[in-house]
Amino acid sequence: MRRMESLPEDYRVVKTRDGVVILRRADGQLLRMQPDGRLAPNLSVERVQDYLRVSG
Numbered sequence: 001m002r003r004m005e006s007l008p009e010d011y012r013v014v015k016t017r018d019g020v021v022i023l024r025r026a027d028g029q030l031l032r033m034q035p036d037g038r039l040a041p042n043l044s045v046e047r048v049q050d051y052l053r054v055s056g
Contacts, residue, residue, distance in 0.1 A: 002037070003037035010025065011024070014030065
């Protein structure tokens with residue numbers, strides 16, 4: 001909690017889940033706050049298109 005209080009104001013909390021906090025910097029980069037308070041790059045997930053299209 002102390003670490004979150006000391007973050008610059010341009011960092012925004014995007015999501016929290018199971019004790020993991022995901023932050024977004026002003027430049028759009030996603031960061032994960034580790035249990036010890038350090039910030040680590042979050043794994044990026046690329047958008048993919050389904051190969052199966054169902055026409056209705």
